[in-house]
Amino acid sequence: MSFSETLIGKNMNAHPDCLGIYIGIDEMYIAQSSKKDSGTVLESLVRVPINSVDKTLLKPLDLNEAFFSMDNWLEALGKVTSKKKWKTNKVVVSLAPAFCLLRHFVIPAAIERKMWKSSIPLQARKYIHFPFEKAEYAYHVYEFETAATKQKRLGVVFAMTTKLIIERLQKGLKAAGLELVSVEPSSLSMGRAFNDSDKEAIGPGGRIYSFFGKDMASFVFLNENAPVLLREVEIYGSLPAERRRFEITNCTEFIAKQLEKDPFEEAVIMGHDTEQWIPALEADSKKPVRKWDLREVYGIETNSAGEIAAIGASIKFYDHKTPDLDFTKGTRLSDYEFNASLTAWKIAAVIIVIFLLLIGKGWLGVQSKASELARTKASNRQTIADFEGLTANQIQSNLSKMKSQNGNLSTLLSGDSVLVPVLEEIVNTIPQEMWITKLSYTDSFPSKGASSRKIDMEGVIxxxxDGRADLALGNQFKDALVQQPIFQQICGKTATIRYVNVAGAGTSAASAGGRETTGQETSFVFTCGKEGGR
Structure with a gap:
């Protein structure tokens, strides 16, 4: 195994040779194949005799998993594999329908690919009444457009077996000196054999491959190169062929209902003594029937569907058309997955190299700046006293404080933006009969906004x-002033106006501003500032 395969996983397309082993309750087959000139060459096909098992011990509802707890299959397999020299010990196992399930259903195309892992098994539970915690499953998804509504849908081919069967296969084959690479349903193995060898089939259109053995007929319904259904019918007995019913129409109607169209274009018949079955197949399927002689492909007469399944399993990694339904994929990768993973590793390696180069460049830059700083220190020995002995963080903190203080001082010095609007509101509000003799504006440093301001005014009316008119005008001025936007922020409800003397009181006095008042005018003091302000 190469270093890349050790790092990424097995690339089976680089080493495609495998033995195909079909396992059924009553029969087993081992096939060894190769590819030459784009065709399959069957090199060996061996029937493995199995001693009959007590079928009362088998439970179909458990997918007959007890079969693999018996030694019948393993003893028979060990005898055959030890007597013949095979070109590989890698094995692809094809399980008979008695050991696995195959279902087809449809899900909305809106389900994102990243959600398939959870949504598809959840959907499958509607059609499979088997405990999923005991199961191993695999699925294939393909997109199609419905014929009637022209909507995108996803078709799902879902296969399932039990974990016990997989565990027994892994242990048993290892004990027999074989390496288990893949386990798949026999319907997929047969479909692969048909897809690979049927040269008259054009395009991925649906076909019903009908294999007639001596005692059993197997019908594999392929759509988009994937097996969507498998039906097996016993054909032994005295009932004439023309009176046999295979119920193929029921199967095609089931798929047609899901896809809103019948995808199957023809039925292909092959196997043992097929002439007598052609009329019955045409009548039952309502499809044109094409005869296919498998002896022209494999050079031998095939009498059992298990033989076809074993051949199909043996060419698993030569085939690139049939989808992969694998119960034990593990670290095995398809050619596409291997190349994609290898490309991802290459991209990651390039990114790491670039990252290391950037780190190196940064380190050189730091060293250059350090040297420049040392030279600057050497040439300028007089340092700023405020920064002497401080760390970089402390210097940065002091600079931030100085910047903040400079900003506050600039704001204070440029008082136009603070005081001028206050004066404008006073000028716009004060009546002609009022004069201000003293104005005091107080604010904190740095300013905290309106909550920290206070305004005091003195003047005369x-x-x-008479004095009542003066008082009324003063109160009107106060009420109008506190309605102004800035005074409203500063004063809130705290504005007051106090009258020192009132016109007509018969006395004269000096106002708080130092101006001599007479009995004909009223002096006032206006105070404004929220609580907590200065």
């Missing part, structure tokens, strides 16, 4: 009337 002179309406030329």
């Amino acid at each position: 002179k309406t030329g009337k």
